[in-house]
Amino acid sequence: MKGLTMKNFQGKEAWRTMTTNYSHWLSFILLLVVAIIVSPSFLSWNNITNQFVQGAIVGICAMGMSLIISAGMIDLSVGSSVALISGFGVTILNSTHSITLTLLFCLGAGMLLGLINGLLVTKGRIAPFIVTLATMSAWRSVINQMGQGGPFTVDKTMYAPFRALAAGRFLGIPHLMIFLIVISFLTAMLMSKTKFGTYVYAVGSNQQAARLSGINVDRVKTLIFTYAGMLYGLAAFLLASRLTSIQAASAGSGYEMDAIAAVAIGGTSMDGGKGKILGTFLGVLMLRIINTVLIMANVPPFLNGLVTGVIIIVAVLAQSTKKNK
Amino acid sequence: MILEMKNISKSFGPVQALKDVSFDVQHGEIHGLLGENGAGKTTLMNVLAGTFPPDSGTILIDGAEVVGMTPRKANEKKIRFIHQELNLCNDLTVFQNMFLGEEYSKDFWKIDRKRELKHAQEVLDSMNSGISAAYLVADLDTAQKQMVEIARALLFSSELIIMDEPTTALNNREIEKLFTIMETLKKEGVSFIYISHKMPELFRICDRYTVLRDGDFIQSGFFRDINEHQATELLVGKRFVQAHIKEGLPSSITDKVVLRAKNLQGKTFKNVSFDLHAGEIVIFTGLQGSGTDELATSLFGASSLSGGTVETSSGPLDMRDIKHVMKSGIGMIPRNRKERGILPDLSIRNNNSLAYLVSKHKAFFVSSKEEKARFEKSRIRMDIKVSNDLNPITSLSGGNQQKVILSRWLEIDADVYIMDNPTQGIDVGAKFAIYKLVVELASQGKAVLFFTSEYPEIHQLADRCFVLYKGEVTSELIRDEISEVAIMEYSTGTHREAHK
Numbered sequence: 099m100k101g102l103t104m105k106n107f108q109g110k111e112a113w114r115t116m117t118t119n120y121s122h123w124l125s126f127i128l129l130l131v132v133a134i135i136v137s138p139s140f141l142s143w144n145n146i147t148n149q150f151v152q153g154a155i156v157g158i159c160a161m162g163m164s165l166i167i168s169a170g171m172i173d174l175s176v177g178s179s180v181a182l183i184s185g186f187g188v189t190i191l192n193s194t195h196s197i198t199l200t201l202l203f204c205l206g207a208g209m210l211l212g213l214i215n216g217l218l219v220t221k222g223r224i225a226p227f228i229v230t231l232a233t234m235s236a237w238r239s240v241i242n243q244m245g246q247g248g249p250f251t252v253d254k255t256m257y258a259p260f261r262a263l264a265a266g267r268f269l270g271i272p273h274l275m276i277f278l279i280v281i282s283f284l285t286a287m288l289m290s291k292t293k294f295g296t297y298v299y300a301v302g303s304n305q306q307a308a309r310l311s312g313i314n315v316d317r318v319k320t321l322i323f324t325y326a327g328m329l330y331g332l333a334a335f336l337l338a339s340r341l342t343s344i345q346a347a348s349a350g351s352g353y354e355m356d357a358i359a360a361v362a363i364g365g366t367s368m369d370g371g372k373g374k375i376l377g378t379f380l381g382v383l384m385l386r387i388i389n390t391v392l393i394m395a396n397v398p399p400f401l402n403g404l405v406t407g408v409i410i411i412v413a414v415l416a417q418s419t420k421k422n423k
Numbered sequence: 424m425i426l427e428m429k430n431i432s433k434s435f436g437p438v439q440a441l442k443d444v445s446f447d448v449q450h451g452e453i454h455g456l457l458g459e460n461g462a463g464k465t466t467l468m469n470v471l472a473g474t475f476p477p478d479s480g481t482i483l484i485d486g487a488e489v490v491g492m493t494p495r496k497a498n499e500k501k502i503r504f505i506h507q508e509l510n511l512c513n514d515l516t517v518f519q520n521m522f523l524g525e526e527y528s529k530d531f532w533k534i535d536r537k538r539e540l541k542h543a544q545e546v547l548d549s550m551n552s553g554i555s556a557a558y559l560v561a562d563l564d565t566a567q568k569q570m571v572e573i574a575r576a577l578l579f580s581s582e583l584i585i586m587d588e589p590t591t592a593l594n595n596r597e598i599e600k601l602f603t604i605m606e607t608l609k610k611e612g613v614s615f616i617y618i619s620h621k622m623p624e625l626f627r628i629c630d631r632y633t634v635l636r637d638g639d640f641i642q643s644g645f646f647r648d649i650n651e652h653q654a655t656e657l658l659v660g661k662r663f664v665q666a667h668i669k670e671g672l673p674s675s676i677t678d679k680v681v682l683r684a685k686n687l688q689g690k691t692f693k694n695v696s697f698d699l700h701a702g703e704i705v706i707f708t709g710l711q712g713s714g715t716d717e718l719a720t721s722l723f724g725a726s727s728l729s730g731g732t733v734e735t736s737s738g739p740l741d742m743r744d745i746k747h748v749m750k751s752g753i754g755m756i757p758r759n760r761k762e763r764g765i766l767p768d769l770s771i772r773n774n775n776s777l778a779y780l781v782s783k784h785k786a787f788f789v790s791s792k793e794e795k796a797r798f799e800k801s802r803i804r805m806d807i808k809v810s811n812d813l814n815p816i817t818s819l820s821g822g823n824q825q826k827v828i829l830s831r832w833l834e835i836d837a838d839v840y841i842m843d844n845p846t847q848g849i850d851v852g853a854k855f856a857i858y859k860l861v862v863e864l865a866s867q868g869k870a871v872l873f874f875t876s877e878y879p880e881i882h883q884l885a886d887r888c889f890v891l892y893k894g895e896v897t898s899e900l901i902r903d904e905i906s907e908v909a910i911m912e913y914s915t916g917t918h919r920e921a922h923k
């Protein structure tokens with residue numbers, strides 16, 4: 099009797115483990131099938147690369163967000179940070195005419211903004227939600243003041259070579275797609291193959307136990323924000339290159355929401371401790387696929403947000419049913 | 424009020440927590456309830472307060488049987504249970520707390536704050552507490568919060584107040600104040616049931632005693648007829664002594680000092696000094712609130728010391744930096760595995776290697792082959808029952824989880840192991856495995872600082888034993904001097920004055 103119930107339990111458990119561990123794959127394939135049914139040309143090379151290009155910049159931000167959420171934190175300042183850095187980046191490009199310097203500036207500025215978030219969270223003992231709510235508001239305000247309502251536009255002399263960075267292709271593959279894949283791969287390596295990755299999950303899983311194992315929790319948190327900031331800097335650089343004109347008030351707006359959504363759909367628990375970089379990568383693509391399918395199915399564009407919202411809720415519900423077993 | 428509880432029995436599954444216990448409290452009496460942890464004191468009080476019903480037995484109040492006791496009924500019968508952990512909302516005022524759930528109302532829907540404030544203040548003044556009912560509870564110290572709990576009990580003129588270890592967080596002056604209030608109330612006819620482990624306090628304030636042991640009623644009587652030593656013997660009983668792990672093994676203690684603590688001071692302990700030798704097992708014990716908890720974490724740098732130094736052979740340690748302490752050859756198995764030990768979302772393998780990654784692993788990348796090999800070594804050494812080491816650690820039983828935590832620290836090959844109640848909540852087999860490991864470590868020349876409050880562990884393992892009482896070392900016993908009665912006496916403060 100006892101053995102029997104035990105066995106059933108294990109069977110159920112195994113099924114549950116499988117469905118939760120691969121839930122991001124299941125939903126990705128499901129969505130893909132829907133997309134192919136709606137539009138058989140979905141699998142054309144042109145369309146596939148297009149999905150990556152559309153998702154790349156938010157996707158790079160979502161990689162940073164993955165780390166932050168895995169450690170049990172949150173970052174609302176993504177969009178504002180991207181706007182601030184890309185606006186400044188265009189100014190630097192126009193005055194130095196050096197793409198390398200501009201890239202270095204963007205990465206450095208991103209790390210600095212991340213460091214500020216990190217230090218406020220760890221040294222200031224303020225909740226990440228509040229810290230990044232404040233910096234979200236602050237950075238947007240700074241770039242608005244800098245731009246005085248007008249856009250930051252790349253000079254004619256730099257226009258062609260700078261724009262080629264985001265718009266160009268290498269062996270037929272768009273640069274943006276390469277950037278997204280490389281950054282995702284590096285982040286996945288960081289999280290699965292290094293001490294640091296283990297520490298991130300440890301901090302998100304049980305901060306007290308992590309500390310008592312000798313992990314410097316504050317330093318790990320600060321480094322997470324700094325790494326994420328660096329990725330926002332890269333995203334800002336690519337955004338400037340792609341648009342060549344940055345609107346202070348609207349650039350990057352909503353990025354934090356898309357990034358959080360990608361992480362959530364990708365199967366990362368909002369409580370921290372568990373996170374899947376591959377899941378986030380698929381999450382980014384899923385958001386794009388949803389978008390494309392809605393357009394192809396002639397759903398009124400105003401309802402786009404509603405459908406995305408429902409899908410996010412469904413994804414998170416799937417996680418919580420697992421927890422309240 | 425005269426309370427009688429007759430032939431109360433209660434079991435939880437296979438565990439019989441109370442066996443046919445009878446007990447009575449007279450009008451205007453302070454009755455001390457004694458027993459070790461798990462003796463059934465709290466269960467008995469929960470039956471009385473209606474938290475759960477007994478399996479059998481009756482409760483009589485002033486001669487009339489009370490059937491189907493519930494917390495609400497207990498309140499109506501003017502019985503109040505003040506729990507060990509204070510149940511106050513810090514962000515509310517004193518009077519709001521006192522009336523919580525039983526507010527005075529006016530005009531059908533409004534709270535009558537004025538009337539509440541007035542009544543609360545009257546009670547607080549009658550106790551000479553010096554507390555204003557309008558204070559925020561957050562601004563009060565622990566003793567004052569305790570006063571508020573008592574005031575709350577008096578608000579509705581309770582006639583029997585149950586106090587579960589009320590003095591754990593109080594200092595001597597505050598305890599005296601509490602006793603004065605209790606004596607005043609006693610003269611007015613209020614009865615108390617007083618649960619405590621501290622002998623001097625029990626003898627100071629209580630009239631009669633009842634001793635429980637392993638769910639059995641042992642004895643009742645007047646405190647004036649016994650002394651502290653006799654009380655301790657009643658508490659402990661003549662217990663069967665288990666076979667000895669260390670028997671037959673040569674002593675592994677050497678003269679080499681591996682850790683020297685001088686005049687350590689923290690929030691809950693002071694003046695703790697000791698030398699720890701290679702190959703030695705030193706036990707620290709004490710009742711809850713005696714300061715052992717904080718001492719254990721302080722020695723690892725996990726809570727801050729306000730004074731004193733810790734040295735190893737390589738010099739004094741920076742006790743603010745856990746990583747530095749670890750690298751100096753100290754490892755700690757923390758108490759409360761669930762809160763402080765395991766990382767529930769991480770795999771068994773990752774849980775095993777965390778400390779190693781922090782203190783020994785130099786490279787940026789971690790080879791999963793090497794990590795697996797390290798776990799495999801731990802698995803064999805500790806006999807951990809695992810199907811797949813990539814499963815989350817929560818898939819293991821408590822005992823196996825604890826073995827993983829232990830091997831986490833064995834991986835760093837420390838000279839000194841601090842083990843803070845490492846056998847908490849695990850089965851007998853796993854406990855025995857841990858004892859064997861501790862002895863094995865000592866025979867390899869490691870030193871072990873073992874924190875526990877369970878006598879069988881002390882008996883099994885100790886080369887030396889330090890007993891703490893109210894934050895100070897009351898005794899340092901060598902192996903031959905260790906007995907359950909002696910340890911109980913020192914940890915309850917019984918022989919404190921004589922040994923000063």
